[in-house]
Amino acid sequence: MVTANATDANTGPQPGSGTDRTRDIWGERTPHPRGTPWPTRVDLHLEDGLAEDQVDSWVSSACLLCSNGCGCDIAVKDGRMVGIRGRETDRVNHGRLGPKGLYGSTPWSHSPDRLTRPLVREGGELVETDWDTAMGRVVARSKQLLEEQGPLSHGFYTSGQLFLEEYYTLAVIGKAGLGTPHMDGNTRLCTATAAAALKESFGADGQPGSYADIEHCDALFLYGHNMAETQTVLWSRILDRTRGEDPPKVVCVDPRRTAVAAEAEATGGVHLAPTVGTNLALMNALTRELLEHDEWVDHAWVDAHTIGLEGLRAAVAPYTPEKAAEICGVDADAVRRAARIFGESEAVLSTVLQGFYQSHQATAASVAVNNLHLLRGQIGRPGCGLLQMNGQPTAQNNRETGADGDLTGFRNWDNPQHVQELADHWNVDPMTIPHWAPPTHAMQIFSYAEAGTVGLLWISATNPAVSMPESERIKRILAGDQCFVVVQDLFLTETARLADVVLPAAGWGEKTGCFTNVDRTVHLSRQAVDPPGEARSDLDILLAYADAMGFTDKDGGPLITWRTPEEAYQHWSAATRGRPCDYTGITYEVLSGPTGVQWPQGVERLYADARFPTHTEQCETFGHDLTTGATVTEQEHRAQAPAGRAFLKGAPYSPPHEEPSEAYPFRLTTGRTVYHFHTRTKTARSRPLDERAPHAWVELAPGDSQRLGVTDGDLVRLEPPRGSVDVPARIGEVTEVPEGTVFVPFHYGDHPANELTMTVWDPVSKQPTFKTAACRVTRLGAGNPTDQGEEG
Amino acid sequence: MPHLATYVGLADHSEQTLADSFRAIAEGHAHVADVFHTCRLLAGWCDRHREALAPVVDRYGEQGPGQEGVDEPERLHAAGLAQAREGEVGLLRDLQDLHVLASLVQSTWMVIAQGAQGLRDRELFQIAQDNGTETSRQIAWLDTRMKVAAPQALIVAP
Ligand code: SF4
Numbered sequence: 012m013v014t015a016n017a018t019d020a021n022t023g024p025q026p027g028s029g030t031d032r033t034r035d036i037w038g039e040r041t042p043h044p045r046g047t048p049w050p051t052r053v054d055l056h057l058e059d060g061l062a063e064d065q066v067d068s069w070v071s072s073a074c075l076l077c078s079n080g081c082g083c084d085i086a087v088k089d090g091r092m093v094g095i096r097g098r099e100t101d102r103v104n105h106g107r108l109g110p111k112g113l114y115g116s117t118p119w120s121h122s123p124d125r126l127t128r129p130l131v132r133e134g135g136e137l138v139e140t141d142w143d144t145a146m147g148r149v150v151a152r153s154k155q156l157l158e159e160q161g162p163l164s165h166g167f168y169t170s171g172q173l174f175l176e177e178y179y180t181l182a183v184i185g186k187a188g189l190g191t192p193h194m195d196g197n198t199r200l201c202t203a204t205a206a207a208a209l210k211e212s213f214g215a216d217g218q219p220g221s222y223a224d225i226e227h228c229d230a231l232f233l234y235g236h237n238m239a240e241t242q243t244v245l246w247s248r249i250l251d252r253t254r255g256e257d258p259p260k261v262v263c264v265d266p267r268r269t270a271v272a273a274e275a276e277a278t279g280g281v282h283l284a285p286t287v288g289t290n291l292a293l294m295n296a297l298t299r300e301l302l303e304h305d306e307w308v309d310h311a312w313v314d315a316h317t318i319g320l321e322g323l324r325a326a327v328a329p330y331t332p333e334k335a336a337e338i339c340g341v342d343a344d345a346v347r348r349a350a351r352i353f354g355e356s357e358a359v360l361s362t363v364l365q366g367f368y369q370s371h372q373a374t375a376a377s378v379a380v381n382n383l384h385l386l387r388g389q390i391g392r393p394g395c396g397l398l399q400m401n402g403q404p405t406a407q408n409n410r411e412t413g414a415d416g417d418l419t420g421f422r423n424w425d426n427p428q429h430v431q432e433l434a435d436h437w438n439v440d441p442m443t444i445p446h447w448a449p450p451t452h453a454m455q456i457f458s459y460a461e462a463g464t465v466g467l468l469w470i471s472a473t474n475p476a477v478s479m480p481e482s483e484r485i486k487r488i489l490a491g492d493q494c495f496v497v498v499q500d501l502f503l504t505e506t507a508r509l510a511d512v513v514l515p516a517a518g519w520g521e522k523t524g525c526f527t528n529v530d531r532t533v534h535l536s537r538q539a540v541d542p543p544g545e546a547r548s549d550l551d552i553l554l555a556y557a558d559a560m561g562f563t564d565k566d567g568g569p570l571i572t573w574r575t576p577e578e579a580y581q582h583w584s585a586a587t588r589g590r591p592c593d594y595t596g597i598t599y600e601v602l603s604g605p606t607g608v609q610w611p612q613g614v615e616r617l618y619a620d621a622r623f624p625t626h627t628e629q630c631e632t633f634g635h636d637l638t639t640g641a642t643v644t645e646q647e648h649r650a651q652a653p654a655g656r657a658f659l660k661g662a663p664y665s666p667p668h669e670e671p672s673e674a675y676p677f678r679l680t681t682g683r684t685v686y687h688f689h690t691r692t693k694t695a696r697s698r699p700l701d702e703r704a705p706h707a708w709v710e711l712a713p714g715d716s717q718r719l720g721v722t723d724g725d726l727v728r729l730e731p732p733r734g735s736v737d738v739p740a741r742i743g744e745v746t747e748v749p750e751g752t753v754f755v756p757f758h759y760g761d762h763p764a765n766e767l768t769m770t771v772w773d774p775v776s777k778q779p780t781f782k783t784a785a786c787r788v789t790r791l792g793a794g795n796p797t798d799q800g801e802e803g
Numbered sequence: 804m805p806h807l808a809t810y811v812g813l814a815d816h817s818e819q820t821l822a823d824s825f826r827a828i829a830e831g832h833a834h835v836a837d838v839f840h841t842c843r844l845l846a847g848w849c850d851r852h853r854e855a856l857a858p859v860v861d862r863y864g865e866q867g868p869g870q871e872g873v874d875e876p877e878r879l880h881a882a883g884l885a886q887a888r889e890g891e892v893g894l895l896r897d898l899q900d901l902h903v904l905a906s907l908v909q910s911t912w913m914v915i916a917q918g919a920q921g922l923r924d925r926e927l928f929q930i931a932q933d934n935g936t937e938t939s940r941q942i943a944w945l946d947t948r949m950k951v952a953a954p955q956a957l958i959v960a961p
Contacts, residue, residue, distance in 0.1 A: 163959045192954070448954040454836070455951070462891065464959040639841060641943035668840055770836045 032056075032110045033699050037239070037247040042255030049226055049248055053106035056113035057086055057094035069096065073103075073526065073534035073607060074112040075172060075519045076694070078202075078401035079242040080528025081108055082607055085117070085520050085539040092117040092520050092540055100605035103222060103532055109243030111694060119518070119696040120540070124502060126515035127544025137503075137513060142545065142555070145512050149467075150559040152495045156466045157189070162445070166193035166456045166465040169414050170472035171201060171403025174524025174536070176579035177549040178405070178414035179586075180571065181471075184553060186413065187437040188562035188570050192445040193465055195453040196415040197473040200779060201402030203452075204368035206410050206417070207776035208377035208399050210632045212385070213657050214625035215421045215591045216410055219617045220360065220396025221609070222530045225249055227394030230280070230356035232262045232349075234380055235290065235366020236400060237682065239270035246271075253278050260356070262349050264293065265366055266680065267710075267754060268747040281349040284749055285339035287678045288667030288783040291372040293346070294379035295664060296335030299327040300350035301386055307354030312388030316621040318651060319659035323382060326661025338664065340749070353383055358394025365402065365682065371783050374775035375637040375662040382659050391619035398529055405526040411592050412583065416450025420590040421631045424449065425645060428628065436586050438564035449642075452777035454770065457485060463493030470498045471549060472516065476505040480779045481770050483734060499552055516549050517542035523576045524550070525602065531609045531617075533594070535602035550576060591617075591624050591631075618657075625653035637662040640774030667783040668771050669732070671751070675785035677715075678752045679731060679767055709738045710754040711788070716742045724794035729753065731767045731786040739794045753788060807918045808863040811927075814911045814934075815853055815860055821904045821941075822849035824884040828897050831887020835894065838948070842901075845941050849908075852934040859927050891956040895949060902945045909938040 032038060032054070041050040055063065069084035074095070082101025086094035095116045099106035119125075129145030130137040156164040167185055169178065185194045206216045213219070225231070225248050239246045252259055253274055260280040263271045272282040285293045301307050302324055313320055332343035353359055361384065367376050377399060389395035401407055413419035422429035424446050434441035451459070457479070459465035468489075479485045489496050489509035498510035507513045521542040527533045542548070547555075554571065562570040573579045577599050584594040593611040601608055609615060624630055633648035635641060637660055671678055694700045709727060711719075721727055723742045728735055738755065748754045755767070767786060772779045829842035884900050887893065912935030919927035 160959050163955055445954075449947075449951050451951070451955075458835070459955060459959075462960070464891065464955055464961075636940055636943060639845070639940060639944040640837075641940060641947045643943075665844070771840055772837065774837070774841065 031699075032113055033702075036110055036243050037250055038107065038109075040251060040254050042251050044256035045229065045252070045259075046227060049105050049251060051099045051105040053097050053099050054108040054113060055094070055096040056108070058117070059093065061086070061088065061093060063096075066093070068539075070520070070537050070539035071098070071603070072520065072536035072539070073101075073404075073528070074108060074116060075404045075526070075536070076111040076115050077242050078404055078406060078529050079103065079245050080404060080526065080532055080534055080607065081112055081244050082534060083108060083112065083116075087539050090540055092120050098606070102606045103528060103530070104244050107244045107247055109247075110700065111243070114699040115694045115697040117520070118698070119501065120520060121543075122502075122696045125543045125546070126501060126503060126507075126513065127546055128515060129545070130503075130510075130513040132511045137508070137510070142547075145514060146555055146559060148512055149469075149497050149556065152467055153556075153560060160464075160466065162190040163193065164464070164466045165189050165191045166451075166460060166468045167191075167195075167414070168453060168456060168468060168470045168473065168475065169194075169196040169409060171196060171198045171401070171406035171409060172472050173405060173409070173414075173549050174522070174526055174576070175405070175408040175412060175583065176524045176576040177553065178408050178412040179419075179583040180550055180553045180557075180573075180579055182413040182419055183437060183571060184557055184562065186419070186433075186444050187439045188557060188560065190443045190445050192416065192448040193451040193456050193459065194414060194416050195451065195456055196406070196409040197453070197475065197478060198401075198403060198406040198409045198415050199453040199777060200369075200478060200781075201365070202368065202400070202406045202410075203415075203778040204373040204377050204773060204776040205363070205399035205401060207374045207635075207773075207778075208363075208381060210630075211374065211378050211634055211637070211658060211660055211775065212381035213618070213623045214630035214632075214653070216417075216631060217421070217591050217617055218398055218529055218531055219390050220398045220530060221615045222248065223615065224358075224360045224394050224396030225252055228259050228356075228358045228360040228396065229394065230260045230262065230352050230359045232264070232353065232359060232361040232380075233271050234264045234361065234363040234377075235368070235370065236362050236364035237265060237267070237269045237271060237366070238362065238364070239274075241364065241402070242400070250274070259360075260352050262352055264290070266749055266752060280352060281345050283341050283345055283349055285341055286749070287680045287752055288371045288670075289339040289664065290367055290370055290376040291379065291662065292330060292338040292664035293335050293341065294376050295327040295330035295661070296332055296346050297350050297353065298323065298379060298382055298386070298661070299330050300332060300347060301354055301383060302327065304350075304354055308386050309388035312621070313386060315656075316388070316623075317385050317657045317659050318653055323659040323661040326663060330664070354387070358392065359384070359387070359389050360394060360396040360398070362398045362400055364400040365781075368776075368778055369681075369781040371667040371780055372662070372664065373773040373778055373780070374635075375660075378637065378660050381657075382661070385657050385659055388621075391616045391621065393616075396616070401529050404528070407527040407529070407531075408525075411527070411587075416452065417631075418446070420587045421592050422590065423631050423633070425633060425642075426628070433586065437570065438566065438568075439570070440565055452772070453479070454772055454777065454779060457488055460494040461488045461491075465494060467495045467497070470496065470506060470510070472500055474500075474504045474506045476509060480781065481733065484770075499549060501546075514552055515544065515546040516552065517546050521546070522548035522550065525580060527610070528607070532607040533597055533602060533610060534607040535599060550579065622655045623653075623657045625655060625657065627653075634658065634660075635775045637775060638665075640777075668780070669783060669785045671785045675731060675787050676751070677786050677788050679729065679755065679784045679786040680748075680752060681755050681767075681781045707736070707738045707756055708741045709788075710741050710748050712748050712750045712752065713742055714750050715753075715788075716740065719788060719790055721788075721790045726791040726794050728789045728791050729755065729767060729786050730789070731784045734767055736767060737791060753786065807915070807922070810911060810915050810918065811856065811860055811863050814908070814915060815856055817904065817908045817911060818849045818852045818856075818934075820883040821901070821908050822846045822853075824901055824904055825849065827884050828887050828901060831897070832894055838894065841944060841948075845944065848937050848941065852937065855930050855934060859930060891952060891960040895952045895956045898945050898949045898952065902942060902949070905938055905942045905945060909935055909942060912938060
């Protein structure tokens, strides 16, 4: 629900930004040759025709609207956030900002529908109340459940948008205060596979590459990653190479003909468009092709630094290019050409995102990308980068701190020594820390909430009623009496409306804290303005809960000893000492400099020495069976003696769980648009962004639309074996879908694509499979053109 | 070597029982998405194991339990799971029953591998090795999934 006032506050693109960046998404080109620094270009947007010198103050931060983490300064005028400017000195963006960052960063903050007071449910209705009453109800329920059923009655579902200090505090409350394994984030939906793939190959999470690899590479592989829409500034960085001298070849793996695919063709690269759900077959063919050309494999390096080559060779042996052609619907020669580019380039940079992560066999396919780099020894050197991307801006911190169920500081749940380290740091009994049960993933937490064995579910800064698979079921779970639901958010979202208690939270710019982007760059985002009304920072809310619950350490002192973000950060930083994500040395003071700073301090690329954190004592996981998700035991891990070598792991392809049939002849796939982020909580409140994409839609291939008699703008109904949605059709977009496939964006609460998807997840990462479902498509009638301006 | 033939028959039958049981549990817990899909996947592995064994069965002549003159494996013959139990505790017990069945299959392959080596029957040895390895992977999944289900089922479930 967006009121007219909400968007009037923002008058759209201004002269300060030069052009309308909702149309000129990537901005002006600044091409440059290979090996030279990316030129700077400062992007700015101010509302209400303000000029730069009329701004009262600029407060340093980083953009929170995607995982890129562009450094910026927030413009403040009369106690309001009124605009944003890219930081020229920041290593991530060299001054640039994209349309979401420019137009979406601040308008939401003075939207009249912000939550300003706590709400509690009275006689079925949510009514305003004070903090003491609202928190009192949460604490009463929490204590009662602890008494009656113990800590396993508590579940926490967080976000990819809180700050590091908040996640860490939550992790300590959950693991050392309550002792519940039921903690996860919506990061499960976007980047759980990134973490899983990194852990399987290298022993621990952590992105090996650096964004600066773009300047040094001579080939770029984008796997299921429509970067041109999802991380627009990173894509600008690539365009400045592909349009400059000595451009890298781009290879794009995506069923849709995206802008990335067009660039692949323009640079003499390859666009591979595998049928949705067949990524692993394609990856196996690429791997096999590489192994067939022995000279492309760096055998000395592979022998010294990896284990598992023969197993991988056997796993991929059946996947000839012809076999891939048959399974994936790609051209066998295109597979050969792509493999040749990988095999013959000096420095390949690979990026992976949702097209792989939210698909069938997600972890195995993403691990296959790691394998290709390992086979060529292309890791840890300039240009030889690997970025298993994140979808959300602070997803990385959720994983690092363990608010998502991982063990804090990239530690291993199955390693008693790691559990002891944390028990010492928190001064609690190691048995409190729920290492006797594997962490519970999001879908399972909701199942427990459905059954009522989780009797208190606390949801912060996320909107599962829209973003989770089978959203109708999720809404039923949240609305039911079997589970008490606490929601803390900026707005009365679809999820908050179903809660028992709603807590008004401060957002970006209204609180201080850190977050870390995909290439491990940590930014400190400072408070620029006061939160509205009685809204509080998520950190303060969590501290208030911890105080009221009276959590203590084993000597009876308070468990949570910090009060401020900086104190929380210091406590966190000490917890990471000696772990792969070592934050020590990166203090608030260091982060107050001209640019964000990568962890560990002074390390631009991980694994430059080809030593991986795979020692049994050191690793974050002993690994999994990529096909079943069964865990590898400590003894099995030890027997392999990885000792600092990376794992090469392969798995056979299996067809997706739901294949098209006569009744449901189409493959349905979901995804994102450049103008919106997540469930649009913020971006729908920016008029320039929302005007460009106010509605959900479905993309059809021209041939299919002809057969169905659908023309552009017609209303069509999509029906998988569960649910249905009615949406207008778009035909022959630039991002054309292949025949037999339909594409729906996932951001829209009023037309939730996620009602159509199945509840099924990857066996290792437990990431839900949004990308594959079967469906039927029926034309309902001509579209309604006057509908276009209506807000969602 | 009547006893080896008996064990070949036992392997064939117990794989069949395990496959049927995986499928029954999949159907019975269809709302538990990962159990549903994984159990069906693992049932398919059992089918594959039987297919791989088929030529050997022909060669040795299958002698199933209950047939005359071969009485020792009768006590080893495990009844399959025809129906799933209800709820979180029910799921835990079903997984444990599958584990028992899979363990029987696994030890059968181990025993056959020994016998095949003694006879220098390379074909049978390879089949027993490959199938046994996959049975171990089935068991590893059951272990993992039971660990996930256990705390909630034992402590909080009604
Ligand atoms: S690329 Fe991402 S972080 Fe950068 S401005 Fe755009 S939305 Fe913000």
